[in-house]
Amino acid sequence: MQNKEHNDKRERIIKAATQVFAQNGFYNSKISQIAKLAKVADGTIYLYFKNKDDILISLFEDEMNKIIKNVRDEIAQESGFENKLRKFIEKHLNLIGENRQLAEVMQIELRQSHKFMKGYSGTKFSDYLNIISTIIIQGQKEGKVRQDIVPGVAKRILFGALDEISSYWVLSKNKKYSLQLSGKIIGDIFIDGVLNPDKNLVSAG
Amino acid sequence: MQNKEHNDKRERIIKAATQVFAQNGFYNSKISQIAKLAKVADGTIYLYFKNKDDILISLFEDEMNKIIKNVRDEIAQESGFENKLRKFIEKHLNLIGENRQLAEVMQIELRQSHKFMKGYSGTKFSDYLNIISTIIIQGQKEGKVRQDIVPGVAKRILFGALDEISSYWVLSKNKKYSLQLSGKIIGDIFIDGVLNPDKNLVSAG
Amino acid sequence: MQNKEHNDKRERIIKAATQVFAQNGFYNSKISQIAKLAKVADGTIYLYFKNKDDILISLFEDEMNKIIKNVRDEIAQESGFENKLRKFIEKHLNLIGENRQLAEVMQIELRQSHKFMKGYSGTKFSDYLNIISTIIIQGQKEGKVRQDIVPGVAKRILFGALDEISSYWVLSKNKKYSLQLSGKIIGDIFIDGVLNPDKNLVSAG
Amino acid sequence: MQNKEHNDKRERIIKAATQVFAQNGFYNSKISQIAKLAKVADGTIYLYFKNKDDILISLFEDEMNKIIKNVRDEIAQESGFENKLRKFIEKHLNLIGENRQLAEVMQIELRQSHKFMKGYSGTKFSDYLNIISTIIIQGQKEGKVRQDIVPGVAKRILFGALDEISSYWVLSKNKKYSLQLSGKIIGDIFIDGVLNPDKNLVSAG
DNA sequence: GATGAATGAGATTTCATTCAT
DNA sequence: TATGAATGAAATCTCATTCAT
The missing domain is CATH 1.10.357.10 (Tetracycline Repressor, domain 2)
Structure with a gap:
């Protein structure tokens, strides 16, 4: 369950990142945009990924x-x-x-x-x-x-x-x-x- | 003469930018690096180019x-x-x-x-x-x-x-x-x- | 509590700005001065105000x-x-x-x-x-x-x-x-x- | 003659400055704007005035x-x-x-x-x-x-x-x-x- | 005197990342 | 785990002023 929730969030972030990167390019994309789209807090992203x-x-x-x-x-x-x-x-x-x-x-x-x-x-x-x-x-x-x-x-x-x-x-x-x-x-x-x-x-x- | 000098600087900047962009990528390149390599002041670049x-x-x-x-x-x-x-x-x-x-x-x-x-x-x-x-x-x-x-x-x-x-x-x-x-x-x-x-x-x- | 802290910071910035603007005039005042006096980071000011x-x-x-x-x-x-x-x-x-x-x-x-x-x-x-x-x-x-x-x-x-x-x-x-x-x-x-x-x-x- | 020319330029600068300052305010006015309007070179202004x-x-x-x-x-x-x-x-x-x-x-x-x-x-x-x-x-x-x-x-x-x-x-x-x-x-x-x-x-x- | 190209110091603002809660 | 307020380093660009011509 914990794990499922975990995967869920990770996937949501990846999906959101795909969208945001595609739209703005990597360097013009903001972590906060991805977080918002993934419906997680900015800081949460750093629990799943080392950095941008x-x-x-x-x-x-x-x-x-x-x-x-x-x-x-x-x-x-x-x-x-x-x-x-x-x-x-x-x-x-x-x-x-x-x-x-x-x-x-x-x-x-x-x-x-x-x-x-x-x-x-x-x-x-x-x-x-x-x-x-x-x-x-x-x-x-x-x-x-x-x-x-x-x-x-x-x-x-x-x-x-x-x-x-x-x-x-x-x-x-x-x-x-x-x-x-x-x-x-x-x-x-x-x-x-x-x-x-x-x-x-x-x-x- | 004026003109030659002018072209000279423009060309030096382009050349330096090529080198710097190639090495670090556009987004990781700094104007100051280019200026230094081209041996001009940072501000001089903006006399020849609108922006990065x-x-x-x-x-x-x-x-x-x-x-x-x-x-x-x-x-x-x-x-x-x-x-x-x-x-x-x-x-x-x-x-x-x-x-x-x-x-x-x-x-x-x-x-x-x-x-x-x-x-x-x-x-x-x-x-x-x-x-x-x-x-x-x-x-x-x-x-x-x-x-x-x-x-x-x-x-x-x-x-x-x-x-x-x-x-x-x-x-x-x-x-x-x-x-x-x-x-x-x-x-x-x-x-x-x-x-x-x-x-x-x-x-x- | 959160809110109080929030207001506290906003007020501290306003107060610091008043002092700094009064002393140096708006155009000669630096954001960093205001931040320093308010005891916040420069960037924090932009959480509370759009710009100078x-x-x-x-x-x-x-x-x-x-x-x-x-x-x-x-x-x-x-x-x-x-x-x-x-x-x-x-x-x-x-x-x-x-x-x-x-x-x-x-x-x-x-x-x-x-x-x-x-x-x-x-x-x-x-x-x-x-x-x-x-x-x-x-x-x-x-x-x-x-x-x-x-x-x-x-x-x-x-x-x-x-x-x-x-x-x-x-x-x-x-x-x-x-x-x-x-x-x-x-x-x-x-x-x-x-x-x-x-x-x-x-x-x- | 020299003198007349001199006064003429000084006056043109003052006149241009009045216009430019009025339009943009002192801090948002550029020396180059004033120079352009006065039809003199930027540097010329510094022959008549110490600074902005x-x-x-x-x-x-x-x-x-x-x-x-x-x-x-x-x-x-x-x-x-x-x-x-x-x-x-x-x-x-x-x-x-x-x-x-x-x-x-x-x-x-x-x-x-x-x-x-x-x-x-x-x-x-x-x-x-x-x-x-x-x-x-x-x-x-x-x-x-x-x-x-x-x-x-x-x-x-x-x-x-x-x-x-x-x-x-x-x-x-x-x-x-x-x-x-x-x-x-x-x-x-x-x-x-x-x-x-x-x-x-x-x-x- | 006159020019205007060149300078370079300096300030605003952004944003990845952290960390106390 | 999750949050999001706070941080502060860092970079682009501007522009008053200078100075070689």
Whole structure:
């Protein structure tokens, strides 16, 4: 019970922080705003988090854990390199589309801030990227993906593309292109781009 | 003479700000640090810039102007969609490699901050991205690039990939992959990914 | 208890501000001085007041409320136009004499500042002046005061006279004339000056 | 020629300062504003005045010299205590009416500031007030004014009344009462108020 | 004399964090 | 645990004044 109450408050703070950070940016957000929105006292926040930075990091890690688990589960249900990759793209963009505020914080704030947060390793983010490289490696084993594609580079290329599309979508007022259309194009370009030309011929023949 | 001195000071401040912002991030940078590094009095900065935000924006616009001009000139000397695109990628990554501090500020700080700078339109950034879409459109006219590739989406996909690779390179201590290698892979994936399959077959045949 | 502490601090700040403003003038007074004298932290002041201007206005309104109530009560106990007016004069000068610092602030600082305090209506001051006009109107009803005396003008004439005498007394080092003597002369001049000549004749006859 | 130019600049600065001080108050006025309005460089002001305070004091003394001379001359042409006094009131209010900006500065700024200007004696102001006491003393010699009226007090009473009326007129948007009407009432009250009652009877008889 | 760019001291205000209750 | 009043360090920006030209 105590514990439940505890978690409840922690979660309320994280949720409020997500909203506030998304709206004002990390540096322009005030602890008191978060406290107010979470319906706790300012001081209470310091019972759950070491300091302001810690809220951002915790928020990120909490959400990343959920996301990584979720994405991994879904991808496990797909078979074949291409299907898995398209599923990853779909899931990523869905997450952005469904939780815009979280997306903003993760995209904008964390990128800016993590350089300055001592002791933060960014492992979770690495874990997320490695979902992509694992798929690519599998593709190479399947003989689908060219051997000269370095998975450690390719994972960043795909993530960067997704991230930029997401940023634009999050920040722009008039959403010119849907996330779905963008996702399709990303998938087309990336998959065609990494495919083994031999297989390509075969599949085209 | 007066004018030269004037420009000199303005430039010194921009240069110092680049260094300081890169090192500490915009919000953790102090005007006094910049002034000290630029060897001017704190107050002098306000003769050249409206406020702290204005330094960041000016820095960005100044550099963007130079970069855009430079990149456009170089691309103009190349012929054909593929050459132009590879040149763009090469130039972008060279800029990152040659001026790491500037790159850090442009990549990290501006992305975070521009949301909060009222009245800043970000035209320069748009201009830069449009160099890419112009090349893609040319590729479509040449019959090289598939018609279902939306240039407005593709430009962000390529930029996102370059940007992420650059961010990683800028932030990581041990630079595992060279920018050159990464650039080659980006080019390979992106170009193969957008090529018209018919041409592809022909070129493969 | 909480509340008492609260009021205590607010009052301590007001009191300290009165002293500091009186000594240095509003613009030459520093928040830190006031805080130090009030034995609170600089930031604490901003829990009770919006800004520096607000301290001055609050100080004025707080004191005016007390003064107006006090003066009105005392005047209510007097009967007849002349007695009431002499009592007003006596009370006004007593207030100056008893609380020189408050007087200085109210006389000098507020007069200078209120032009620049947007949104400050100065109602309290008006209320105070209207105590005088009320007495004059009563005098006119009693047939004592000439009908051609415009109460709205006369109230300022009397207040101006009192104010100048007070300013002089507050600012001059060697107080040549006592407030009492000055008060008597003001009363003599003003009352004789507004009396109905007919009554005057009668009373002289 | 040099000298004429010199005076011209000095005067332009004084004139500009009057305008700027009147509009913004002394402490909210910037040297650069005054310089701009006077069409001189900021630094030029320091060739004519020691510092910002000195501008205010000089402005005051310059104008006071003119005013005192002017008022004295006009009064000298009147005969008898009552005429002289009414002329003084008329002149004072005319000055306010004719040069509102100067009036504002003299009334509001100087009053506030002179406490804080080291070494400023305020002699000119004293000279001005003594015009009044001289008239009153003459009135006492003529047997018109009661002996128990202390001229040093009475001069402040009259000045205070005039000053308050003027302040109100200068600051209020809708000028409810004309300066002329107010002047008549001040004269009526003050003169009747100081007159010897014996003379009063005689003059009434 | 005249200029105006440069100076740099200094004050208000904010806000993360603490701690007595 | 929870509170929220109090703290006080710290930073942006202003502007009177100076001084090299």
